[in-house]
Amino acid sequence: QVQLVQSGAEVKKPGSSVKVSCKASGGTFSSYTISWVRQAPGQGLEWMGRIIPILGIANYAQKFQGRVTITADKSTSTAYMELSSLRSEDTAVYYCARVQADSSGYPFDYWGQGTLVTVSS
Amino acid sequence: QSVLTQPPSVSAAPGQKVTISCSGSSSNIGNNYVSWYQQLPGTAPKLLIYDNNKRPSGIPDRFSGSKSGTSATLGITGLQTGDEADYYCGTWDSSLSAEVFGGGTKLTVL
Numbered sequence: 001q002v003q004l005v006q007s008g009a010e011v012k013k014p015g016s017s018v019k020v021s022c023k024a025s026g027g028t029f030s031s032y033t034i035s036w037v038r039q040a041p042g043q044g045l046e047w048m049g050r051i052i053p054i055l056g057i058a059n060y061a062q063k064f065q066g067r068v069t070i071t072a073d074k075s076t077s078t079a080y081m082e083l084s085s086l087r088s089e090d091t092a093v094y095y096c097a098r099v100q101a102d103s104s105g106y107p108f109d110y111w112g113q114g115t116l117v118t119v120s121s
Numbered sequence: 122q123s124v125l126t127q128p129p130s131v132s133a134a135p136g137q138k139v140t141i142s143c144s145g146s147s148s149n150i151g152n153n154y155v156s157w158y159q160q161l162p163g164t165a166p167k168l169l170i171y172d173n174n175k176r177p178s179g180i181p182d183r184f185s186g187s188k189s190g191t192s193a194t195l196g197i198t199g200l201q202t203g204d205e206a207d208y209y210c211g212t213w214d215s216s217l218s219a220e221v222f223g224g225g226t227k228l229t230v231l
Contacts, residue, residue, distance in 0.1 A: 035220065044123060044222055044224045044225045045209055046222070047221065047222070061217075062217065062219070095165055097166075100171060103154070103171050105154025105171060105172050105212065107154075107156040107172070107211075108156070108166070108211075109171075112165065
């Protein structure tokens with residue numbers, strides 16, 4: 001069974017950076033696209049970007065360009081999302097999600113449990 | 122402001138049917154496949170429908186999806202109290218080169 005297990009909650013100061021990990025098990029990590037989606041308190045889902053581990057290619061939502069870096073370590077089946085220049089509006093639960101392979105679109109079939117990042121002075 | 126538009130809330134009685142709409146444009150729903158997600162309180166989203174109308178293994182046929190033009194619809198029949206959740210539509214937006222979501226619809230089973 002596929003599982004995505006994320007790192008624990010973080011409390012960060014404004015202006016600092018945070019790096020969240022997402023370790024995959026039960027599937028062929030390199031073959032799948034991993035996306036990062038965040039959800040601010042009481043708000044909806046917001047896509048941040050994605051990476052194809054086998055290619056090492058990442059794409060980012062325009063809103064986060066220059067502030068987010070998504071990487072993947074094939075040797076440990078782990079994806080990472082680093083967000084810099086944190087501000088209070090970045091307080092949210094951050095999810096990693098796997099894109100289903102056998103589909104015409106890009107549905108997210110497995111999700112991590114979420115990582116709460118709190119930005120506060 | 123979400124790229125896709127969903128009603129903030131819908132409600133219906135147990136056993137009844139409800140539909141949730143998702144409206145977009147030609148750059149997203151009109152030319153791409155739609156997915157639907159269920160998010161129970163305090164949990165990660167769960168894939169309910171993909172490729173407009175397909176159900177992943179384990180999703181009961183009470184859940185259905187359809188798409189017409191630049192709109193999509195999620196249908197839920199035989200409502201149960203356990204269906205109370207937030208529901209999100211999502212698709213790729215070719216102009217933004219990004220996955221986009223609706224703002225979410227809170228389902229209340231009265």
